[in-house]
Amino acid sequence: MSSIDYSQKIPNNVNLNDDRTLQRALEGWQPNFLSWWDDMGPDGSQNFDVYLRTATSVDPQGWATFGHVKMPDYRWGIFLNPGEADRKIHFGDHKGEAAWADVPGEYRANLRRIIVTQGDTEPASVEQQRHLGLTCPSQYDLRNLFQVNVEEGRHLWAMVYLLHKYFGRDGREEGEALLERRSGQENNPRILQAFNEPTPDWLSFFMFTYFTDRDGKFQLCALAESSFDPLARTTKFMLTEEAHHMFVGESGVSRVIQRTCQMMNELKTDDPKKLREAGVIDLPTIQRYLNFHFSVTIDLFGADESSNAATFYSTGLKGRFEEGKRMDDHVLKGQTYPVLHVENGRLVEKQVPMLNALNEVLRDDYIKDSIAGVERWNKVIEKAGIPFRLKVPHKAFHRNIGSLSGAKISPDGQVISEAEWSARSPEWLPTAGDRQFVASLMGRVVAPGQFANWIAPPVMGINRQPVDFEYVRFA
DSSP states (O other): OOBOBOSSSSOBSSOGGGOHHHHHHHHHHHHHHHHHHHHHSSTTOTTOEEEEEEEOBSOTTSOEEEEEEEGGGOOOOBOOOOOOTTOBOOSSTTTTSBOBSSOOGGGHHHHHHHHHHHHHHHHHHHHHTTTGGGGOSOHHHHHHHHHHHHHHHHHHHHHHHHHHHHSHHHHHHHHHHHHHOOTTOSSSOOSSGGGGSOOOSHHHHHHIIIIIHHHHHHHHHHHTTOSBHHHHHHHHHHHHHHHHHHHHHHHHHHHHHHHHHHHHHHHTOOOHHHHHHTTSOOHHHHHHHHHHHHHHHHGGGOOSSOHHHHHHHHTTSOOOTTGGGOOSOSSOTTOEEEEEEEETTEEEEEEEEGGGGHHHHHHHHHHHHHHHHHHHHHHHHHHTTOOOOOOOOOTTTTOOSGGGTTOOBOTTSOBOOHHHHHHHHHHHSOOHHHHHHHHHTOOOOOSTTOOOTTSOOOSSOGGGOOTTSOOEEOO
16 A cells, blocks of 8 residues: 555546546546646746656655656655544544544535545645746755645645545536636635645745745644545645745745845844845844744634534534644543633633634644744854844734624734724834845746755755756756
């Protein structure tokens, strides 16, 4: 089960050629996917040979190979982690029963909704990032962008396989719809708002891959607990690929900070105007970008109180992050969890049934994980001897979903007036001027080993290659 059959039109480890109906359906979807990739994939990249990793196994010891591949020839395929013999459901009302190999009829609509929502995020991020290759800061970064893009495409395949195999005609129609929606389009946008936001520059891309791909990690971890075994096995393998996406974000922001700190020490100034004149991104601007991407991403976890979250958990469709490590009954009836709301001009906690607060539980796990990476960025600043700290804003800041939607909360968690918000939000969120300045730095650098002025080179290359390796061969 661990090896992948590359002799087939669609590489897979699910014995696709044993199910001719499914194989024909997916081979019918494949040209539509490639047409979408030509239209909405990385702009102008069709003839590039890119040093990409391709999954060749689901064995964690050696699951991928690296080599130069023409982008449209990348072998997108369908890969599931090996099944676990006699796997049991370990949470919710069905705890202790055998995991499901097929979709129980009563949960069909909810499972389809979960898979479609996850599937919709994958092509959306490719669409958001499609023009970034035209302004890449280096060949190394261009290659990383393309690696993220092809793997988001493969994650779309992962969800479409589940829709086709387990949901019949409804699933096939949903698979087509995943190629028809467009990020940011007014008439047919992507399902989740964060995936309709533009990603116009590389600082936004690095923040997106740090914060929003981290949301992907937590959502996939919750789905990897699912009682529906094919979904659990699919998402476990997706997580293997997702780790690189977060690395691109964390290391990218770290390198931006490193270059800024270097210039601050050279010029002996922390004046944003002077630093911008020197062609680097000042730390307060980086903080504003951080505030924006963090707050938009934590909205992706949904409302703080949700009957859907309770249903998904109780019926065994979606667990918690690291469900197996939690020391409770894994049923959660009668337990409570604190959520925030505004009362008399203050943020106050109220206890609600934990089943209804599971979005908030997952959001809080995510926030802890995000803070750890921001602290690693702060170590770069500390090492440079600069007295500045980046901070994750309060989770009530700039929220547009749930009970905190539209509340005016400062980054340190104070409820403020509409007038104060209007006056001070330019200190906290990227302004049009910030975005215009960052955009002005986005010149294309593609000579091997050369880097744009606003970002430091990485410590090492990809797959032990040198930093000045020819990661992209241009036609």
